[in-house]
Amino acid sequence: MASSSVLSVAAQCVSRNASSLSINETHKGKAKLGGSTLRFSKSSGRISMTVAVNVSRFEGIPMAPPDPILGVSEAFRADTSDAKLNLGVGAYRTEELQPYVLNVVKKAENLMLERGDNKEYLPIEGLAAFNKATAELLLGADNPAIKEQRVATVQGLSGTGSLRLGAALIERYFPGAKVLISAPTWGVVPWSEYRYYDPRTVGLDFEGMIEDIKAAPEGTFVLLHGCAHNPTGIDPTLEQWEKIADVIQQKNHIPFFDVAYQGFASGSLDEDAASVRLFVARGMEVLVAQSYSKNLGLYAERIGAMNVISSSSESATRVKSQLKRLARPMYSNPPVHGAKIVANVVGTPALFDEWKAEMEMMAGRIKNVRQKLYDSISSKDKSGKDWSFILKQIGMFSYTGLNKNQSDNMTNKWHVYMTKDGRISLAGLSLAKCEYLADAIIDSFHNVS
Amino acid sequence: MIMMMILSRYFNSRTARRFVSTCSGHGWWDKVRVAPKDPTVKVNESFLADPFPHKINLGVGTYRDDDGKPFTPQCVGDAEAKINRYKLEETNSSEVSSKFVMESVKLAYGNDSFVVREGLYAGVPTLSGTGACRLFAEFQRNFYPDSQIHLPDPTWPNHHNIWSQAQIPVKTFHYYDPYTKGLDFDALISDVKNAPDSSFFLLHPCAHNPTGIDPTEEQWREISYQFKVKNHFPFFDMAYQGFSSGDLDKDAAALRIFVEDGHLVGLAQSFAKNMGLFGHKVGCLSVLTRDIKQAAAVKSQLEHIFHSMYSSPPIHGILLVTMILSDPTMKEQWKKEIKIMANRIRAMRTTLRRNLEDLDSSFSWEHITNQVGMFCFSGLTPDQVKYLEKQFHIYMSPDARISMAGVTPSNVNYLANAIHQVTRISEETSVCM
Numbered sequence: 001m002a003s004s005s006v007l008s009v010a011a012q013c014v015s016r017n018a019s020s021l022s023i024n025e026t027h028k029g030k031a032k033l034g035g036s037t038l039r040f041s042k043s044s045g046r047i048s049m050t051v052a053v054n055v056s057r058f059e060g061i062p063m064a065p066p067d068p069i070l071g072v073s074e075a076f077r078a079d080t081s082d083a084k085l086n087l088g089v090g091a092y093r094t095e096e097l098q099p100y101v102l103n104v105v106k107k108a109e110n111l112m113l114e115r116g117d118n119k120e121y122l123p124i125e126g127l128a129a130f131n132k133a134t135a136e137l138l139l140g141a142d143n144p145a146i147k148e149q150r151v152a153t154v155q156g157l158s159g160t161g162s163l164r165l166g167a168a169l170i171e172r173y174f175p176g177a178k179v180l181i182s183a184p185t186w187g188v189v190p191w192s193e194y195r196y197y198d199p200r201t202v203g204l205d206f207e208g209m210i211e212d213i214k215a216a217p218e219g220t221f222v223l224l225h226g227c228a229h230n231p232t233g234i235d236p237t238l239e240q241w242e243k244i245a246d247v248i249q250q251k252n253h254i255p256f257f258d259v260a261y262q263g264f265a266s267g268s269l270d271e272d273a274a275s276v277r278l279f280v281a282r283g284m285e286v287l288v289a290q291s292y293s294k295n296l297g298l299y300a301e302r303i304g305a306m307n308v309i310s311s312s313s314e315s316a317t318r319v320k321s322q323l324k325r326l327a328r329p330m331y332s333n334p335p336v337h338g339a340k341i342v343a344n345v346v347g348t349p350a351l352f353d354e355w356k357a358e359m360e361m362m363a364g365r366i367k368n369v370r371q372k373l374y375d376s377i378s379s380k381d382k383s384g385k386d387w388s389f390i391l392k393q394i395g396m397f398s399y400t401g402l403n404k405n406q407s408d409n410m411t412n413k414w415h416v417y418m419t420k421d422g423r424i425s426l427a428g429l430s431l432a433k434c435e436y437l438a439d440a441i442i443d444s445f446h447n448v449s
Numbered sequence: 450m451i452m453m454m455i456l457s458r459y460f461n462s463r464t465a466r467r468f469v470s471t472c473s474g475h476g477w478w479d480k481v482r483v484a485p486k487d488p489t490v491k492v493n494e495s496f497l498a499d500p501f502p503h504k505i506n507l508g509v510g511t512y513r514d515d516d517g518k519p520f521t522p523q524c525v526g527d528a529e530a531k532i533n534r535y536k537l538e539e540t541n542s543s544e545v546s547s548k549f550v551m552e553s554v555k556l557a558y559g560n561d562s563f564v565v566r567e568g569l570y571a572g573v574p575t576l577s578g579t580g581a582c583r584l585f586a587e588f589q590r591n592f593y594p595d596s597q598i599h600l601p602d603p604t605w606p607n608h609h610n611i612w613s614q615a616q617i618p619v620k621t622f623h624y625y626d627p628y629t630k631g632l633d634f635d636a637l638i639s640d641v642k643n644a645p646d647s648s649f650f651l652l653h654p655c656a657h658n659p660t661g662i663d664p665t666e667e668q669w670r671e672i673s674y675q676f677k678v679k680n681h682f683p684f685f686d687m688a689y690q691g692f693s694s695g696d697l698d699k700d701a702a703a704l705r706i707f708v709e710d711g712h713l714v715g716l717a718q719s720f721a722k723n724m725g726l727f728g729h730k731v732g733c734l735s736v737l738t739r740d741i742k743q744a745a746a747v748k749s750q751l752e753h754i755f756h757s758m759y760s761s762p763p764i765h766g767i768l769l770v771t772m773i774l775s776d777p778t779m780k781e782q783w784k785k786e787i788k789i790m791a792n793r794i795r796a797m798r799t800t801l802r803r804n805l806e807d808l809d810s811s812f813s814w815e816h817i818t819n820q821v822g823m824f825c826f827s828g829l830t831p832d833q834v835k836y837l838e839k840q841f842h843i844y845m846s847p848d849a850r851i852s853m854a855g856v857t858p859s860n861v862n863y864l865a866n867a868i869h870q871v872t873r874i875s876e877e878t879s880v881c882m
Binding site: 056057058059061062063064065066067113116118119120121122123124156157158160161164173254285300301302303308310311315317318319321322324325326328329330331332333334335336337338 | 477478479480481482483484485486487490509511519521525526529530542576577579580583592593607610611613614647682713721725726727728729730736737738739743745746747749750752753756757758759760761762763764765766
């Protein structure tokens with residue numbers, strides 16, 4: 001077991017009043033301290049305390065399970081092979097496979113530095129300019145819901161933090177309500193699932209999805225990915241979204257959108273918000289968690305928002321006050337830096353236009369890589385397998401259809417790092433590496449069971 | 450009735466659903482009531498709404514300079530300019546975090562501290578002090594679901610919310626003595642002794658918020674001893690290191706006494722006030738452990754908790770703090786600036802007290818200079834607080850806590866006069882202070 005450290009402490013024996021008889025008392029015996037003992041010896045007016053460090057209150061605490069996605073990056077870093085390829089975490093990389101800081105972000109930060117903005121606390125709900133810009137980005141500035149002030153927006157710590165705020169709101173006001181998420185989805189939440197991915201078509205199991213949403217008890221919260229589904233890359237068509245909205249309305253469910261890739265799916269910020277806008281246009285009450293991690297490359301700044309679109313402005317006011325009340329004992333108020341960057345970029349027309357162009361460029365690079373990967377695999381693989389799902393899927397990720405063993409083969413034999421569910425992040429793929437990846441996928445698919 | 454029939458027919462056709470927003474649809478949030486306003490926010494809002502030109506904001510505890518303006522230390526400005534995040538690879542985020550934690554624990558426990566040298570701590574960056582407290586509360590709940598937290602009475606109000614939200618019941622222990630306007634030490638010790646063994650206690654190691662009253666060194670040693678006897682867990686919330694005495698090491702003395710005595714403490718640190726980084730939400734949670742294996746386990750559990758809350762902490766503030774603490778020149782600069790801030794506040798305390806005494810106030814105002822840190826627990830009654838607001842446009846917390854940071858050479862006379870007026874009136878109407 002661990003060695004205990006013994007420390008010697010000399011305590012001045014100063015004139016003590018009656019309330020400190022304790023030290024004198026212990027001269028009569030030893031004080032027991034949860035496993036260790038306190039001994040006193042007195043010499044020349046000083047009492048020295050030799051004390052063994054207490055048994056820790058947190059003795060026996062086990063290591064927490066490693067985060068599956070972050071673990072991939074760690075393993076990648078440890079790999080010494082030249083051929084290694086990191087297709088694990090969903091962070092955008094350039095063709096040279098370097099992280100990319102958007103030009104508009106650099107410009108916004110320079111502006112902020114020049115202005116010498118102060119570092120005061122933000123209000124609990126976050127930066128007002130940010131909240132306004134964010135709601136407008138999501139719904140469109142002239143959306144009736146915004147005009148009617150039915151949107152409660154609270155700045156959150158990126159997508160995760162915003163989801164957490166939403167979850168806390170649900171927990172408080174709908175204790176015992178069911179939450180339904182797609183199978184698969186991002187994260188480690190142990191809730192009920194609705195069918196989503198069909199391995200036979202490597203596409204959407206639409207029938208299964210509708211059935212499961214219908215079967216859920218009335219008033220279930222249904223988690224939906226606004227666009228660029230993570231991990232599959234498979235999005236419903238607009239027609240399918242209409243049907244999904246139908247069944248959600250029929251069952252009186254409440255839709256909870258996770259919008260982490262607005263702009264990344266199609267390259268168009270508006271197009272990627274179509275699903276959310278469709279639901280809101282029907283007058284449905286909707287929760288939306290948003291993130292700027294990917295589309296503005298602000299991963300490390302933790303900037304996002306929780307939006308609740310409700311049926312009245314009065315209700316939105318009340319909901320916002322409760323979101324604030326939940327945020328205060330979590331972190332008091334959200335971090336300022338990312339919020340100011342977003343507010344500057346979205347709020348300055350020239351920067352906003354530049355952002356749209358950079359967004360198109362990033363989404364464009366990924367589309368090109370998809371095409372090249374598909375072309376490489378199709379030309380190399382003579383088995384007749386249909387690989388077109390690579391082109392049909394959208395956004396940063398592709399669900400390859402590889403199982404766990406095959407994914408392991410990708411890593412062990414080919415030094416291609418991905419998650420065990422067969423997900424690859426195309427954001428980490430360069431045109432130059434497509435041929436190599438094609439070889440790896442073909443080998444893993446055909447030669448490993 | 451007819452309206453309902455019409456509506457229900459509409460619900461069966463798809464086009465009609467587009468009009469739901471104009472009909473009274475099912476309101477999911479009808480049961481949601483308006484949340485009570487956070488008291489500090491309320492004070493701030495009232496202040497902002499007040500058009501009176503000589504109004505004074507003594508509510509929120511953010512440092513102000515002699516002109517009443519927000520103050521960003523020079524070292525922070527220098528660090529901002531130097532940060533070149535464009536070279537930062539995401540993979541280095543965890544390296545930066547580790548460096549940040551190392552510098553933070555050195556600051557708190559001492560550069561030569563045994564626990565730091567041997568790595569006997571689990572440390573993670575947090576969303577400032579609030580985040581550190583909440584993370585610890587969640588951790589406490591995970592491993593001691595039946596435990597409680599003992600908070601000093603009074604304490605920063607949000608402490609109550611934090612542990613309650615983490616579903617840990619709150620108990621209070623005696624701290625402030627309204628008669629002496631000082632520490633109720635005997636009652637404090639009594640409460641420590643009477644609490645069940647192995648209780649979790651929260652302590653402010655310096656510049657207690659809201660009272661500004663800190664135990665003496667002797668008193669801290671006694672508290673530490675009693676904690677040992679009872680095997681209590683000491684959790685320190687250190688939000689003002691440097692603001693009490695102006696000296697970072699002196700202000701950490703209580704914490705270091707406990708560590709010397711062998712306590713495996715928990716510590717929440719905040720850089721909001723002492724580095725002026727309020728909006729960046731930079732803090733650190735550390736939990737001391739017996740060995741490095743346990744340290745790794747505890748750290749992994751803390752990470753597991755915050756991963757599900759917000760994945761990772763915001764990097765900008767972490768970069769600033771790390772740069773300042775690891776660059777000797779910047780660190781020296783910072784130490785100087787802290788002294789300046791602490792001295793300014795002390796000067797205002799002296800001036801305020803002197804002014805009140807010069808006005809021949811019949812009350813004792815020595816608590817103004819006895820108390821330390823950003824806050825003065827003035828001892829004014831709720832009525833007097835209201836009166837100050839209405840008649841003099843002076844804003845403070847409902848518990849009569851004054852943020853001395855909001856006092857400046859140009860408003861201290863006005864403030865003294867106002868307090869004098871308000872207490873004199875009370876005296877004349879025989880209201881006891």
